[in-house]
Amino acid sequence: MTQSPARPTGRTVQLMATCLCDAFFDDVAKATVEVLEHAGCEVEFPENQTCCGQPAFNCGDWPASREVMRHTTRVFEGDKPVIVPSGSCAAMLFHGAPLEFEKEKDLPTVQKLANRTWELADFLVNGLGIEKWPGRFPARVAFHRACHTRGTGSGEAALKLLQSIDRLEVIPFGEAEQCCGFGGTFSVSFPHVSSSMGCLKLEHMTAVNPDFIVSGDMSCLMHLGGLADRGGQPVKTLHFAQILQTALHRHG
Amino acid sequence: MAEQKVELFARRLDRGVQQAVHNNSAAGTEKRYSILGKDYSAPDDLRRLAGQIRQHAIEHLDTYLEQAEQSLKRQGAHVHYAVTAEDACRAVSNILKKAGAKKVVKSKSMISEEIHLNDHLGSMDIESVETDLGEYIIQIDGDHPSHIVKPIIHKNRRDIAKSFEREGLGDYNDDPETITRRARVFMRDKYLQADAGITGANFVSAETGRLVLVTNEGNSRFCLAAPKIHIALVGIEKVIPSDAELAVLLNLLGRSATGQQLTVYTEFINGPARTDRPSGPQEMHVIFVDNQRSQILASDCREILRCIRCGACLNVCPVYRQASGHAYRSVYPGPVGAVLSPLLAGKNFKELADLPKASSLCGACNEVCPVDIPIPDLLLKLRNRGHEEHAPSPGTPPMGAFAKLASSPMLWRFAMKSNKVMNLVPLEKLPLPYLQPWLKTRTLPEWRGGEFRSWIKDRRKK
Amino acid sequence: MSTAREQIFSRVRAALAPLPERTARPVFSKDVAEPHWLVAEVDALALFQKRAEATGTKCFTDLESCSAWLRSQGVRTVYIPAPLTRLAALCSEFCEVTSNYTRARVNEIDAAFTPAAGAIAESGSIILSDESTPDRLAALAPWHHIALVSRAEIHRTIADAIAAMPDDSNLIWVTGPSKTADVEGILIQGVHGPGAQACLIL
Numbered sequence: 015m016t017q018s019p020a021r022p023t024g025r026t027v028q029l030m031a032t033c034l035c036d037a038f039f040d041d042v043a044k045a046t047v048e049v050l051e052h053a054g055c056e057v058e059f060p061e062n063q064t065c066c067g068q069p070a071f072n073c074g075d076w077p078a079s080r081e082v083m084r085h086t087t088r089v090f091e092g093d094k095p096v097i098v099p100s101g102s103c104a105a106m107l108f109h110g111a112p113l114e115f116e117k118e119k120d121l122p123t124v125q126k127l128a129n130r131t132w133e134l135a136d137f138l139v140n141g142l143g144i145e146k147w148p149g150r151f152p153a154r155v156a157f158h159r160a161c162h163t164r165g166t167g168s169g170e171a172a173l174k175l176l177q178s179i180d181r182l183e184v185i186p187f188g189e190a191e192q193c194c195g196f197g198g199t200f201s202v203s204f205p206h207v208s209s210s211m212g213c214l215k216l217e218h219m220t221a222v223n224p225d226f227i228v229s230g231d232m233s234c235l236m237h238l239g240g241l242a243d244r245g246g247q248p249v250k251t252l253h254f255a256q257i258l259q260t261a262l263h264r265h266g
Numbered sequence: 267m268a269e270q271k272v273e274l275f276a277r278r279l280d281r282g283v284q285q286a287v288h289n290n291s292a293a294g295t296e297k298r299y300s301i302l303g304k305d306y307s308a309p310d311d312l313r314r315l316a317g318q319i320r321q322h323a324i325e326h327l328d329t330y331l332e333q334a335e336q337s338l339k340r341q342g343a344h345v346h347y348a349v350t351a352e353d354a355c356r357a358v359s360n361i362l363k364k365a366g367a368k369k370v371v372k373s374k375s376m377i378s379e380e381i382h383l384n385d386h387l388g389s390m391d392i393e394s395v396e397t398d399l400g401e402y403i404i405q406i407d408g409d410h411p412s413h414i415v416k417p418i419i420h421k422n423r424r425d426i427a428k429s430f431e432r433e434g435l436g437d438y439n440d441d442p443e444t445i446t447r448r449a450r451v452f453m454r455d456k457y458l459q460a461d462a463g464i465t466g467a468n469f470v471s472a473e474t475g476r477l478v479l480v481t482n483e484g485n486s487r488f489c490l491a492a493p494k495i496h497i498a499l500v501g502i503e504k505v506i507p508s509d510a511e512l513a514v515l516l517n518l519l520g521r522s523a524t525g526q527q528l529t530v531y532t533e534f535i536n537g538p539a540r541t542d543r544p545s546g547p548q549e550m551h552v553i554f555v556d557n558q559r560s561q562i563l564a565s566d567c568r569e570i571l572r573c574i575r576c577g578a579c580l581n582v583c584p585v586y587r588q589a590s591g592h593a594y595r596s597v598y599p600g601p602v603g604a605v606l607s608p609l610l611a612g613k614n615f616k617e618l619a620d621l622p623k624a625s626s627l628c629g630a631c632n633e634v635c636p637v638d639i640p641i642p643d644l645l646l647k648l649r650n651r652g653h654e655e656h657a658p659s660p661g662t663p664p665m666g667a668f669a670k671l672a673s674s675p676m677l678w679r680f681a682m683k684s685n686k687v688m689n690l691v692p693l694e695k696l697p698l699p700y701l702q703p704w705l706k707t708r709t710l711p712e713w714r715g716g717e718f719r720s721w722i723k724d725r726r727k728k
Numbered sequence: 729m730s731t732a733r734e735q736i737f738s739r740v741r742a743a744l745a746p747l748p749e750r751t752a753r754p755v756f757s758k759d760v761a762e763p764h765w766l767v768a769e770v771d772a773l774a775l776f777q778k779r780a781e782a783t784g785t786k787c788f789t790d791l792e793s794c795s796a797w798l799r800s801q802g803v804r805t806v807y808i809p810a811p812l813t814r815l816a817a818l819c820s821e822f823c824e825v826t827s828n829y830t831r832a833r834v835n836e837i838d839a840a841f842t843p844a845a846g847a848i849a850e851s852g853s854i855i856l857s858d859e860s861t862p863d864r865l866a867a868l869a870p871w872h873h874i875a876l877v878s879r880a881e882i883h884r885t886i887a888d889a890i891a892a893m894p895d896d897s898n899l900i901w902v903t904g905p906s907k908t909a910d911v912e913g914i915l916i917q918g919v920h921g922p923g924a925q926a927c928l929i930l
Contacts, residue, residue, distance in 0.1 A: 031718060033672075036682055038711045040718035047722065059722045062675035070665035072627065074649030078669035085673040113643060114650075161628035189292070191633075193584045197626025203270055203661030204624060205703035206277040207588045211626070212708075214584075240708030290913050305763035312761060318754040325750040328741050341896060347732040399919060400910035418910055426911060442911040446919055453920055454869070458831060474895060484868060484906040484921025491864035492831070502736065507753060513887040517761035524909075527763075527783075528851045528886075531921065532901040534893065543858040546898060556736045564743035 017108050017166060018129035022095045023141040026056045030090065030098045033065040034232045042232055045259035046099040046134060052262055053142055062089045068106040072198045076114045083111050087127050095141065096131050099255055101163035101231050104133035133163065134255060135230055139171035149261030150180035156224035157184050160231035161193050172230050172254050179261050188218040196237035212241045220249065227251045268660035272624035275593035283420050287590045290419045294581035297525025298634065316518050317638030319511050320572035324563060330472040330505045331554065337475025341537030343550040351381035354555045358383060358464065358497055359390045361551050365495055367461035373486035374398040375466030376414055376575060377499050377555055379597045380610065395456045397485035399449050406433045412591025414598060415523050415577035420590055463489030463547065467500045468574065469515060473508035477535040480519065484531050496538065496547035502554050503571040515574060518636035522576040562609045567644045570605045572637040579631035579641065585624055594621060601631035605644045619657035622648035663700045682715030689713050758887045762850070772849040772884045779852030784904035786926040794874060794928045795819050798839055801924065807840040807866055815841065829866040839872035845899065846881035848889045853901040854927055855889065873922040877929045
């Protein structure tokens with residue numbers, strides 16, 4: 015998934031919180047705001063935002079998805095960078111949307127938004143040039159790089175930030191490139207396959223005894239965390255933004 | 267609620283078979299990764315180049331197919347064309363009947379499975395024996411391959427030993443070496459007695475007319491050592507511009523498929539026997555088969571025609587590893603099959619329209635594809651097509667209402683806040699069709715809609 | 729009524745006509761797919777031997793050690809093309825030597841020498857052509873096959889070997905003994921082709 019080479023990097027940004035954070039993970043959205051503000055950004059939150067339209071896109075109902083995306087392009091009008099604390103929602107904006115609008119007249123509008131979109135870690139490291147994150151977070155962490163960040167700079171960027179934090183240890187684990195099994199509506203239309211994939215991932219991750227399972231995508235963490243919970247062996251999950259936020263509070 | 271077919275198959279799959287498929291696939295993935303890393307500093311660049319080569323070839327198929335035909339004829343081969351699977355079967359049996367051929371040995375060819383060639387030949391009283399060990403076992407079991415390169419990864423040695431005993435190849439013996447030796451002895455006779463050898467082709471060079479065949483067993487070579495007639499079944503998309511491109515493609519094929527630099531036998535066939543080189547079959551026929559490929563070329567999923575049938579996408583696919591090949595109900599399983607099979611089904615697209623949905627769209631397939639096929643994008647396009655054609659899709663929530671909600675900010679914000687009632691309700695007890703599959707194996711987090719919005723509103727006020 | 733050929737070509741042309749542009753033919757250097765370790769390997773013969781051994785082909789550089797190997801393998805009947813009199817003499821000390829490869833004796837002849845048309849150092853492959861090995865079965869059917877490779881005909885790379893392929897020659901590259909991993913992923917050598925592949929480099 016190639017992204018526009020010349021994405022804007024100004025410090026006034028628009029936040030797309032994602033519908034999952036809107037519904038379940040306000041902590042992650044809050045952490046994202048604090049992290050961006052620490053990095054010197056002024057964060058705007060266009061309150062009419064809803065969703066990127068990915069659920070409908072993945073189901074093949076492209077007309078429904080386009081309806082939602084059109085709303086989203088109106089909400090995020092302008093030239094500012096759009097920051098998304100989710101690899102999959104970011105990928106929907108810069109890859110999925112142009113694909114579903116390939117034959118539509120308003121493709122240029124969608125492409126403009128695509129060209130302004132940054133996943134959070136990618137923005138911090140490759141947009142703002144941050145190499146080291148201050149503070150400390152003593153913990154063993156298993157980092158799950160979400161599938162939708164394949165082919166982008168996000169996974170490496172998140173790892174770089176995490177590894178730069180004092181006392182934080184990122185532990186490698188087996189079959190790390192394999193999907194966690196969430197896949198959006200795949201998780202409910204193929205529940206056995208989805209859960210089997212997730213359990214296999216959990217097996218590999220828990221085998222290295224991490225204190226936290228970390229990712230840049232709450233969808234993956236919701237699925238893995240939910241599986242572990244139901245299975246009677248809960249795990250602690252954190253979005254990397256929460257680690258960055260916590261490290262800040264332990265600075266000095 | 268009805269279940270998705272691939273889901274049902276995966277759920278019922280014998281655990282032992284699933285483990286075997288998983289382990290074999292994971293080993294294949296590791297071997298590929300290992301050899302590419304050892305040999306190349308930028309393997310992805312090579313994949314992209316190979317992808318461009320194949321894309322160029324299919325986008326100029328009008329030119330290259332014609333050129334390939336001319337080159338083949340120049341070398342002394344007969345060239346035939348078949349529009350449908352039935353046409354292709356008939357073309358084969360016509361050639362055999364004309365020559366009075368009753369016994370055929372076959373080397374592994376996915377396209378011959380596609381057209382159900384063995385069934386057709388059987389109905390015409392022509393014996394056709396699969397010579398690839400895995401395909402032979404499939405044949406005697408009346409089974410179907412579950413992988414495009416390693417057809418019997420779903421079988422164990424005990425299954426095979428029983429089949430060999432039933433087939434009269436000797437008393438029950440499940441030692442893999444013994445099994446292999448028995449096949450060697452048995453097949454030898456077949457090769458030497460056969461009237462014709464039928465193969466596929468990995469590539470056809472338009473410039474020289476060379477057919478390229480790669481195997482590890484040597485069976486395709488044996489099919490062309492003793493018999494007098496060679497029939498090659500070739501999908502029209504297999505044509506490449508020239509021999510020079512083979513340097514790129516052959517270097518990626520073995521590494522991607524089995525972690526080898528090259529397979530044991532890389533055969534370059536350039537016409538039948540002649541007086542100055544009397545070995546090999548005296549008659550050579552190449553049948554170019556369309557069977558929906560020209561339709562696929564016309565579609566927005568034409569990139570799938572780049573495929574060089576290495577099987578790397580199957581090996582890496584987490585869904586394939588859980589479900590195994592037979593879950594795909596077609597000749598081509600795995601990620602490539604999820605795109606190709608519904609398209610090859612032509613007007614019966616809807617019957618296989620569920621296959622593109624059996625994917626979490628993780629993209630691992632595209633990452634390992636030696637010709638860089640954007641498989642997830644093609645799966646999405648096919649999901650769109652399935653939706654337009656109203657193909658049944660159990661377990662998929664309808665999106666119309668969601669779209670309305672997500673386009674109405676006020677409604678959305680209201681729903682965010684009011685859904686908090688979910689936290690007070692025992693969700694598992696509610697017959698909510700799309701929630702139950704989640705709740706069976708996973709808990710749902712606490713609903714906190716509205717929290718972030720009020721937080722950030724307050725923050726702005728300060 | 730149009731022929732199958734006409735139908736297919738007209739469909740293909742119709743499929744491609746609407747494309748606003750078509751992917752250009754990629755230009756690439758001959759060595760684009762060469763493994764990076766190849767650059768350091770200057771001696772083609774040494775590289776060939778290394779790669780051949782690594783893929784399971786035994787390499788011999790003199791007649792004596794080659795025939796000694798056959799003797800140690802318990803070979804009973806060997807096919808040696810007529811002109812190779814010294815080799816025939818060495819082998820006749822321990823087994824039957826025939827200069828006639830016939831179908832009738834396919835299962836009896838357990839070793840065969842056939843001249844190769846070259847070799848590839850990069851992959852350790854032996855190149856056989858119908859011109860150099862007139863009977864395909866001779867190289868394929870026996871358990872032991874020994875290819876006679878001339879030092880002068882060792883190509884350095886796969887790309888070189890491809891560029892050197894004669895216009896109308898039927899060729900096969902042999903990279904190690906025949907094998908399969910179809911049964912439970914366990915590697916077994918000697919399926920249909922030779923279980924022991926060797927070359928005698930002269």
